[in-house]
Amino acid sequence: MLIILLTLSAIFFFIIILLTESIGGYSIIKTLYSEDFLSALKISLLTSTISILISTPPALLVSYVLARSGGRISMITESLISIPYSMTPVALGGLILLFLTQTWIGRTLDSLFSFVFNINGIILVQSILAFSTMVTPMRAVFESIDIGYEEFSRSLGHKWLSTFVNIVLPMARRGILSSIALGFLKAFSDFGATIMIAGMIIGRTATLPATIYVEIGSGNIDIAYALILILMIISLIINMFIRSIRGEVL
Template structure:
């Protein structure tokens, strides 16, 4: 692989890892609210969380551009007061990947939380544990396989993100050009077919490795918890 291709690979791994790490706590809170909450507006929140699954990624990227661009309400404020800019930057690529991966992570974590027997939490409460202690010591460990699967699934989805990223932060080598964008650039070049094939092969191997890791880690953690 050429240095530019290796750069795209390394950037993809960085973007995916950062997006997953930042999104997992948010996914956990949203999954908890959707799995356990009983409050007005829950259906609206669920629809908003799942919106990236049904909208074209280009629409999500354009919405991010409107909100976080230099002229957007959030983007202007962040740039003027904090000196933080998302357009044409690594952090913008992370944000686009995080938004697109969030619904998948929330679904995996929510299913794991809903599978936990609430009676175990109630038993912990009767023994003197607070609601937070019961969640941390009972619910969270039992839901760990789903959390891990959600994280790996989010990582894999971030690796393959294209539409929202190129719309929001463009295709800048070394800054926002991840593997999918590098493949796109190679296909636009007259002699880029060989480079595109190398990058496609790399993407397939990474995706297969991520999915295999998700399956293996799920079984391993479930075995540790005695859930098999």
């Protein structure tokens, strides 16, 4: 499946090179080897991966508890968790920045972990976005699993954790992977919230979306177009991966 995804993405990539006369294949290939692009891609992939590793365990736990509890409290809790996902990114970033700079708890955390204008700030923002994105689809996956399997497992003497790891997670595997991919895509593509916290320091805190903004602002339109196409291809790969998990792509 991975080979098919990569092959289709490569075909899509070269078709765009051939059809887009305003950019030209040379500009795209040149951009692929540019220091700014490689740095931005490295930062984006690194921070998104770390963010997913941080946010996935609590997202799994919270979504499972919400799925099995139900009721008004569960609905309100999920609605609150979904706020970062549904908020305007700049507003979310501004809210986090105000928390880190205007409250003693935030200032203490920032002094310990250096979030503002630092790569750690990108990870913080992306972790919040990924967590908020993953909870709702994960909850739906857990709700689709018959609770009878868990009750039967516990009747055989298995503890909650053993039942969750050996019964629930394998049955929810496809949905969980799909949710994680969505969370990764949300973290990877964020721009507004990220620049509010970490800024756009090329080579240090500039992610791929931020680099596109910088290049457009600098008048480097060809490079910006090339970066946009590359970001489109990465998004295409992730979306096709999600659909393949759901069984929509053979």
